[in-house]
Amino acid sequence: xxxxxxxxxxxxxxxxxxxxQDMLDDIEREVQYTRSLIGKDALDARVMEAMRKxxxxxxxxxxxxxxxxxxxxxxxxxxxTISQPYIVALMxxxxxxxxxxxxxxxxxxxxxxxxxxxQLCSKVYSVEIVAELSIxxxxxxxxxxxxxxEMRIGNGYHGWLEHAPYDGIIVTxxxxxxxxxxxxxxxxxxxxxxxxxxxxxxxxxMLVRKDEQGKTVTESVLGVAFVPLVDKxxxxxx
Ligand code: SAH
Numbered sequence: 001x002x003x004x005x006x007x008x009x010x011x012x013x014x015x016x017x018x019x020x021q022d023m024l025d026d027i028e029r030e031v032q033y034t035r036s037l038i039g040k041d042a043l044d045a046r047v048m049e050a051m052r053k054x055x056x057x058x059x060x061x062x063x064x065x066x067x068x069x070x071x072x073x074x075x076x077x078x079x080x081t082i083s084q085p086y087i088v089a090l091m092x093x094x095x096x097x098x099x100x101x102x103x104x105x106x107x108x109x110x111x112x113x114x115x116x117x118x119q120l121c122s123k124v125y126s127v128e129i130v131a132e133l134s135i136x137x138x139x140x141x142x143x144x145x146x147x148x149x150e151m152r153i154g155n156g157y158h159g160w161l162e163h164a165p166y167d168g169i170i171v172t173x174x175x176x177x178x179x180x181x182x183x184x185x186x187x188x189x190x191x192x193x194x195x196x197x198x199x200x201x202x203x204x205x206m207l208v209r210k211d212e213q214g215k216t217v218t219e220s221v222l223g224v225a226f227v228p229l230v231d232k233x234x235x236x237x238x
Contacts, residue, residue: 018069023085024052026071030086037222043093050119051089056082058140059112078130080227082110083172087205087224089116094193094207094221095168097121102163104185106156106229107172111137115146117170124149125163127156129230157231159185166190174203174226178218188212199228 018026028042035041042048057068059082064074073081092113097103101121108114108128114137117124126149128134134153141149152160156171157179164185171182171194178194186192190210197203204220211217 017066018071020052020056020069023056023069023071024048027051027086027089030071031090034222038090040093043089044096046120047089047093047116050092050116051085053119054112054115055144056085056112058144059110059115076110076133078133080109080130080133082112083226088113090222091170091172091193091205092116092120094205095170095191097168101167103168103170104160104163104166104182105170105172106159106182108134108137108151109172111140113170113172114149115141115144118146118149121167122148125152125160125166126150127152127154127160129153129155155230157181157229161185168192169194171195171229172226173229174199174224175229178206178208183208183210183216186210186216188214195224195226201225 031043057065060068060074061076067074071085073084076082097117097120102123103117103121105114105117105124105126108126114124114126131153134151138151159181165187166185167187167190169182169186169192174195174197178196182192188210189212192208194206195203196206202223202225205222205224206218207221208216208218
C-alpha cells in the first residue's frame with residue numbers, strides 16, 4: 001500500500017489525532033535531535049514517567065482537545081499558551097527535581113507544568129499574574145487530586161520570598177534578563193531554568209546553577225520562543 005497521498009488544492013488531509021504515547025515518542029525524538037545542545041540523549045526517566053501520568057488533555061481548552069497530545073504549544077486564552085511538551089520536560093529535567101525538593105514556578109498558565117512538577121518533588125509554589133488562569137488551574141488541581149501545590153496570584157518577577165529559598169526555580173515566560181530576586185531565592189546547590197531574550201522574539205533557555213558557596217554559573221542551552229514575562233502588576237483581561 002502506498003504511504004503517500006496527494007490531496008487536491010482546497011481539500012484538507014485527514015487529521016491524525018496523536019495520543020499520549022505519540023507525544024512521549026515525539027519528546028524522545030526531539031531530545032535526540034537536540035542532544036548536542038542539551039548535552040544528553042535522554043531525559044530523566046522520572047521526568048518522562050511524570051509526563052506519562054499527567055493528562056495534558058485536561059489542561060487545554062475544550063476546542064483544543066483533539067490537539068492535546070501534539071508536541072507543540074496551544075492557546076489557553078488571555079494571550080497565553082500551554083508550553084510545548086518537549087520544552088516542559090526539558091525545563092523540568094534541567095532543574096533536576098528530587099522527591100524532597102521545594103520548587104518555585106513563575107507562570108502557572110494552564111497548570112500543566114505545575115502538575116508534572118508536583119509528581120516529582122515535595123512541594124510546588126506557583127505564581128501567576130493572570131487571576132483567571134490561576135483560579136482555573138487551582139480548580140483543575142482540586143478536581144484531579146494534586147495536593148502539594150501552593151498558588152499565588154501576582155507578579156512572579158520578584159519571586160515568592162515567604163517560602164524561599166527554593167531547590168529549583170522554573171520561569172515559564174521570557175525575561176529580558178535574569179531577575180535578581182529569583183537568583184537570591186535559589187538555595188546553594190539549586191538550579192533555575194529561565195528563557196532570556198527579547199519579548200515576542202527568540203530567547204535563549206538558560207540554566208542558572210548556584211554552587212554551595214552561593215556563586216552562580218549561567219549557561220545557554222537552547223533557542224526558544226516564550227510569551228513575555230509581564231513586568232507590571234495587572235495585565236489586560238481578554
Ligand atoms: N508552563 C505554562 C506556561 C504558561 S505561559 C503552561 O504550560 O501552561 C506563561 C505564563 O506566565 C502565562 O500564564 C502568563 O500569564 C504568566 N506570566 C507572565 N508574566 C508573569 C509574571 N510577571 N508573573 C507571573 N506570571 C507571569
